[in-house]
Amino acid sequence: MIDRPLATLAVLSVAQFLIALDYSIIFIALPSVASDLSLEPALAQWVVSAYAVLFAGFLVVGGRLTDRLGAKPLFVAAVVGFGLASAVGGIAETGGVLLAARGAQGLAAALLQPAVLGLIGTTFPAGTARGRALAVWGSVGASGLAAGAILGGLLTVVSWRLTFMINVPLTLLCAVGAALWFGASGQRSAERVPVGAAALGTGAVLTLVLGLTLAAEQGWSATPTVASLALAVVLFVGFVRNERISRTVLIEHVLRRTASLRVGAVATALYMASVGSEFYLLTLLLQAMKGYTPLQAGLAFLPLALMVTAGNVVAGRSVKRFGDRAVLAAGFVLATVGLLWIALALRGDSYAVDLLPGILLSGFGHGAIYTSMFVIGTHDVADAHQGTAGALLTTSQYLSGALTVAVLTLALGASPDYGDFRIAFLITTAAALGGVVLSARPLTKRALA
Incomplete structure (x- = not known):
């Protein structure tokens, strides 16, 4: 008979491996992606940035959603979304579709990682058992980083598209494992989710990165560059104001201190x-x-x-x-x-x-x-x-x-x-x-x- 906590940890470890793998595997493939889809260097960097900004910008939202909706349903939704985005990226014929898929991957990862941590917390009691589970989780993340560097080279020899498609069977494995072995998600919270704050902060960074990209292509004085940088400032001011006066903040006051x-x-x-x-x-x-x-x-x-x-x-x-x-x-x-x-x-x-x-x-x-x-x-x-x-x-x-x-x-x-x-x-x-x-x-x- 399968030990449910161990099976759960195995599934969660595969999910963490997936997140780590997807971060490092794309770097080796990046020149091939840019060449095949005719992406200029300034645009090619968005293959990295689109994932990173959406992942970072909505990570706290993912944590709050985990508390509110439960870790298990959010895990399943996020891992399926990650798989779908990976499949779209693998068949993309244009740079725009690929970048959209990378952004969707980042958003799915932002929901997935807090769900993984939440499931570790509800599956393993505090103390030695949870410490061991977190040690396994961290080690698998490090191995995913190392594996990505090697797999990126091996798969790109055949096609860079395989660096996206390799995620699909892993996400299917995680979804099936969640259905079979995950237990109840535990008590849910009624706390509000700071989607607006996350959107303002993420928008500020996205427009700032866009402004830097346009500066590389068109120069600092070009109208699109100036407009993007100005919008970044406006969104950042809006984010700061929201954090000062809103009840639903992204960074809680106790953490700021x-x-x-x-x-x-x-x-x-x-x-x-x-x-x-x-x-x-x-x-x-x-x-x-x-x-x-x-x-x-x-x-x-x-x-x-x-x-x-x-x-x-x-x-x-x-x-x-x-x-x-x-x-x-x-x-x-x-x-x-x-x-x-x-x-x-x-x-x-x-x-x-x-x-x-x-x-x-x-x-x-x-x-x-x-x-x-x-x-x-x-x-x-x-x-x-x-x-x-x-x-x-x-x-x-x-x-x-x-x-x-x-x-x-x-x-x-x-x-x-x-x-x-x-x-x-x-x-x-x-x-x-x-x-x-x-x-x-x-x-x-x-x-x-």
Whole structure:
């Protein structure tokens, strides 16, 4: 007889693997997607940004919907939606359809991840059982990131469309597993869902990224660029006003006053602006400048993915011994050195001599930062708000990722050379250095007020 909690954890782990896989698998395929659908570089970056912005913008909404509707029905709806969006992306014949599918994937993921966490909370009692379940969930997420780097190269050799289609059987497996093994969702909340606040915030970021895209294509003084940036400001002001006066806010007042959460949110933003954007730059450097095939690029990413996993494991143990801020600082130092190495050595012809040392250092730093920034961010948050705090940290992470990709695309231009790539890598290096400064500051409310 099948053990229901273990079967539930297996299904939830597959869902988390799916979310992690979909984030990393697209980077290797991106040049092939852009070539096949005739996407200019400024537009191609939306294959990454459309997912990231919608995922981040509605993650907190997903958490509130989980509380209100129940984790099980939301999980089923989200995973089916993710599968449908993936299928549409896999058969897309135009860039517009593909970008719409990527946005739908991001929205589905924003509903799916909180449902996964909610089901872990209702299936496993607090304490050792839940801790073990969360450890399995986190490990599977890391393995999905590593698998995406390899599968992206392998599948793109046949067709980039398979990087979307691989999600379909996984989503079907999750939906069937949910019907067979998931239990009741638990008590539901009557709390209002901040859809309006999320729409304002997401709209502000979308129009800002659009403005940066248009600046890359048409210049800063072009009317569409100015209009997009102006609309971003208007939407952001509307979001801030809503958070001040509305009863249905996105960020609860008690969380705004939590110093550790504010530091964690800045750390996640700097993480994505540094090593979090390394996948994007490396895949363009290897394929566009050095002529690597998708398979060769995927194999070149393997050391990076493995070091990310190793950094996660070591950081988890080191936090207990040295403290979370020390581990965060060490991670950002390694990231700074690694990214600077790549920036200075990227012209070299030898992968092993010129790129690999920087990849190994930045990859290990990546894993250390990822683990410690969530520990710091949730350190002083009450148990009742842990889910929302985690969602806010992930929101900061992915919004920063979308904005950083837009900035890096602007820095690279339409026809980048090695000098442009050096500037782009130096931008990520500066963000990592900012993380070193942040982690060295004392964590006091006065310092962060």
